Amino acid sequence: MSDPVVDDFVQLLTPEGERVQHPDFAFGGSDEQVAGYLRDMVLARRFDNEATALQRKGELGLWPPALGQEAAQVGSVNATRLPDHVFPSYREHAVALHLGVDAVEMLTTFRGTAMVPWKSAERGLHIYSFVIGTQTLHAVGYAMGMQRDGLVGNPDPDANGAAIVYFGDGATSQGDVNEAFIFAASYTAPVVFFCQNNQYAISEPIALQSKIPLYRRASGFGFPGIRVDGNDVLAVQAVTSWALQRARQGEGPTLIEAYTYRMGAHTTSDDPTKYRSRDETDRWRARDPISRAQAYLLASGAIDQAWLDSLEAESEQLAVRVREGCVALREPQLEEFFEHVVIDPPEILLEQRDDYLEYEAGFDHPSVPDAEAAHSQSQAQGAF
Amino acid sequence: MSDPVVDDFVQLLTPEGERVQHPDFAFGGSDEQVAGYLRDMVLARRFDNEATALQRKGELGLWPPALGQEAAQVGSVNATRLPDHVFPSYREHAVALHLGVDAVEMLTTFRGTAMVPWKSAERGLHIYSFVIGTQTLHAVGYAMGMQRDGLVGNPDPDANGAAIVYFGDGATSQGDVNEAFIFAASYTAPVVFFCQNNQYAISEPIALQSKIPLYRRASGFGFPGIRVDGNDVLAVQAVTSWALQRARQGEGPTLIEAYTYRMGAHTTSDDPTKYRSRDETDRWRARDPISRAQAYLLASGAIDQAWLDSLEAESEQLAVRVREGCVALREPQLEEFFEHVVIDPPEILLEQRDDYLEYEAGFDHPSVPDAEAAHSQSQAQGAF
Amino acid sequence: MPTMTLAKALNAGLRRALEADPKVLLAGEDIGKLGGVFRITEHLQRDFGPDRVIDSPLAESGILGTAIGLGLRGYRPVVEIQFDGFVYPAFDQIISQLSRLHFRSHGALTVPLVVRIPYGGGIGAIEHHSESPEAYFAHTPGLKVVTCSNPLDAYWMIQQAIASDNPVIFFEPKRRYHEKGEVDTEAEPMPLYQSRVVKPGDDLTLITYGPMVRTCVEAALAAGDEGRDIEVVDLRSLAPLDMATVVESVQKTGRAVVVHEAALTLGMGAEIAARLQQECFYALQAPVLRVTGYDIPYPPSRVETAYLPDLDRVLDAVDRSMAY
Amino acid sequence: MPTMTLAKALNAGLRRALEADPKVLLAGEDIGKLGGVFRITEHLQRDFGPDRVIDSPLAESGILGTAIGLGLRGYRPVVEIQFDGFVYPAFDQIISQLSRLHFRSHGALTVPLVVRIPYGGGIGAIEHHSESPEAYFAHTPGLKVVTCSNPLDAYWMIQQAIASDNPVIFFEPKRRYHEKGEVDTEAEPMPLYQSRVVKPGDDLTLITYGPMVRTCVEAALAAGDEGRDIEVVDLRSLAPLDMATVVESVQKTGRAVVVHEAALTLGMGAEIAARLQQECFYALQAPVLRVTGYDIPYPPSRVETAYLPDLDRVLDAVDRSMAY
């Protein structure tokens, strides 16, 4: 990798799959654990590819692929455990899968059959956020709540917890993200800011948002920032573990910049050829997060071809389930969406629902998209 | 001064009035210029005291005193010249006076006879901003305009210009201010961020906003930050000149933290005894920005008692003019305020004005505040 | 029954809420040591500690966003926006997050958060300190918006808002902070989202809320001297609107005037007029009139008494309606 | 006369504005190299350079705030908000600064800035991408708010908005971006703040704007088949409202239905109904009805056709009004 700006990141596994030493960080887990990460990554990628394909077939309105960012997501989420709480952005499919969100349920938002229906509390996972950066403040507030609940700085480390929040390189320009840094620093909140620098915010290269490495932003707010090779699942796990540990012990926030690359389009409505070269994409393909973990595990003997074959079979099962599950997703009815606008729906809202139902009942046919709507939908759909 | 956090600031004139060397900065001006600064500071303080007194007498609704911050303001504004453009916050009375705003006109906003009526364009001065931090973005945008106008990086330094924007320590927590840093860095905009750290945002000490020195915020955004003794007019002038010069030459933004102290209340509705000690205030009184400049000039022989006497006479004249001018300020009529809502008032708005005029004409008496309104006004007035 | 100012009633209500539920937290600029610029939170940090009465960094979006996070963690945050004009930096967190996290999660998430906003003019303040932004919030699905007009309501409504699992925008009529009234701290309060007929009458209905309630009651009394029997409805809740109470009144009187400080266009009066002309089409003997702030930014304080609806302007509208 | 899509008409209008005045600048996320997510600014950076067609960091408040600064320096910035749902982070800069710098300075400062916002639903998008926030802006003194419904207006109105010295919020009906129409690029355009009767009729007035104009025209044509003569008014300007045109129509027809995608409560329909019931009190033979989005956040796309007003819902309201 000739990119000079990445010389200062933490790497524990080279693109070729060789483990290397770092003066400050080491991966403490076993090869078995690494095999678990590989499995997480492979399944996430397969899921992601299926979803992209489903969008192409018109079954989803939109899909934001996580392709290429699997190590950043899998490495970091594998450093969490309850009572940690995770605040994703909208591309953390590998994170959500790892935390037990059902793969088919994850599609509902993008198929347009639901908002974001996960029962997050059960899994320590907040719902996706689509307004860039907003969730960073939620994470800080949540962490302040954990402080008040006595989950920080206990002698028994297992009693401690922290929040971790995901966001992109582009998000770092939002006021909210910077305010999140301020509140976190001010209250020494137990939170880890996990920024996946995938080099682009839609078409905009990182240089437009920051001329210096992003991890250095933290120093101006008075807490540590660190850059990690985001395609190295071991390094990501090690660095995130360290940052979460600091947070749980009461040492406050950390900013992690996971240096990675969005190998796919921003979303399925995007055309990346307009703003980046094939050369660049090829260069990053050589740093694929999955192949290096696989190379390492094969070399170490922790896995073999049979293991990979069975993982492939598992992936295929997942893919089938996702394909079948997607088209079988229940079609919602508008009246359901009057329910959770407020906790105690007022008369005025119930009247609107009843008016709607009465009006609908006046038709013999069920409400279907009309031709005109379907038409514009296919042309303008879902840019994001 | 035993305060450990101020060891790293630029100082060229000690509280006792002795000039000291700094490895990177020197004041290049003459003693005559320093005498000019002293005059600016003395007049500004006198004006400020008069305004505070006028508020006490009920002639102003509110006044935010600049007491103690004269060196920060006078030193910095004296580093500007046209075509530089200045964006104040709401406490930069010394800046505004220096740039030619009429002292009596400055009171209109606080007497409630006008919004912010300065004809700023003539003097390179924007109007006051009361929503914290908003003006920092305006300054960056203005600076981007100067870039486009060819006012940056010309071989002839006199042809170059920059924007300078004032804000407080509390303001640094606002999203807008941090976004201003990002845009300025991204576009290498010719702008100087001049933060007067007067230790408080109303009752909140600086430690709540930042645990590390504020000037270091800039490093995280990729441009220089520097802390200067904000009560040392020479150091402020030197550091601001340097930062403006950088900006004009096309080297981009600088953050200056002028370390100072709000010797008065936040505003006339504030009661600082609730949140800070007399001790603290006394300690800062010993660092008064005016006495040290005066001590230096007297010692150097640049001024003498006669000079000071004549300045005192000039101050007294200003005070009289301000007192008399304030009460003589024209009372506005509501109908005037329908005029500049939009550039081309629509029928609908003119009708409202006419309705109002017709309604008013129905009374024989001129519209006067009624007893009830006057009552609540005196009780709740003008906290800010 | 104790007599207290509206400000003290809020303070007492907040205190009782803090006592009643350890999950209740307050946050905002200067609310701790200083007790807030209006002293609404006076002594609360002293008595409940800085972990429950939190001085926040100077950033409204941050205050709202972190309060949402605290709410997601099971707390019941009550945040103070220092002045009406400073709520806009927090607008995105309120509109795109607070108002719809419950909806977005299909009911799985609740954010029991109260946003306290001192609002309105009449106190001789400088710009941005006299705004009436309630319509922005009342237009937003998912938010409840309420406002008190007297110490009794202040005391109870703030506690009810805090007890509600729904986000509530709580507008406080700052020019009435120092007005006194009796506060029954024991009796059962009326429901939070219900309007109140504060003065009955048969000839015309004045519909108002917050700071203008007193103005309208005074206007109604003055009109009474001229033999006109005016009914005054204090809306109390702006979202949802308690239209049943309003419609019942207008069905009876046949005439309605809506009064508020906010600008005319798309102010609360627009919605009320729109609904009344529909629900009382045959009962209305005159158009619904609106007495409001003009469609200009809040002007300098020396002309605010001319800008704000007052007794005379309300009576003028009453005359116009009666003469229709 | 060229035929083009609404999207292309905007692109052509922007191009002509850039050509006509070197002070015109465009700024926004992804508007440069990519040409915007809807390609409205396609090729403009290529042809006018990155100093005039500026890719902005991902921060809406920053985009608005710096554009205000550029405006103060004499430029005429046109900023793009990528989607309706992302305008809220810029709300403070729009409400407390942009809308009132002219007022705050007693007319000394002008900010000739246009905020382009693709708005509305019907494109199968995920949340925050189908909002209709126009009422927030129309409620705000100092702002002009306009919206186009067809390629001809798109072409001219964007140029007129840019030429105006006043800040203008320019709403673009994103679901109509790909619909085609004739664009006379030479004829004198009609005034920017004037409404247009797009279909005359005597029995009832449909009042609408933006994406719903086509829906209402289709409804009017369908009603025509049943012998009803419906007039359709395209408001074009939401602030100021051209009430003269609307009132004239309703004086004639005696019946009015307002149609928009935005939520009912305090949507544009509220203000129009409030004014009509006042100005056409005796002419109205039925209450002004409103056909709008429901008072819920925009729902998932699979139910958006049920959520959005469509031809049938408009006809249903026409029936109800006629039967009143």
Ligand SMILES: Cc1ncc(C[n+]2csc(CCOP(=O)(O)OP(=O)(O)O)c2C)c(N)n1
């Ligand atoms: C406030 C806001 N502005 C704009 C958008 C539109 N948008 C969606 S994703 C995106 C780019 C985000 O870039 P980054 O933060 O780097 O995350 P990535 O998509 O690369 O994961 C933009 C501009 C948005 N969702 N929210």
Ligand SMILES: Cc1ncc(C[n+]2csc(CCOP(=O)(O)OP(=O)(O)O)c2C)c(N)n1
């Ligand atoms: C957005 C916003 N929030 C709150 C306020 C109320 N307020 C006025 S001044 C002030 C403190 C400002 O502190 P700082 O930035 O340090 O400036 P200083 O007053 O010390 O000069 C606050 C909170 C405001 N004007 N604007």
Ligand SMILES: [Mg+2]
């Ligand atoms: Mg990115």
Ligand SMILES: [Mg+2]
């Ligand atoms: Mg300060």
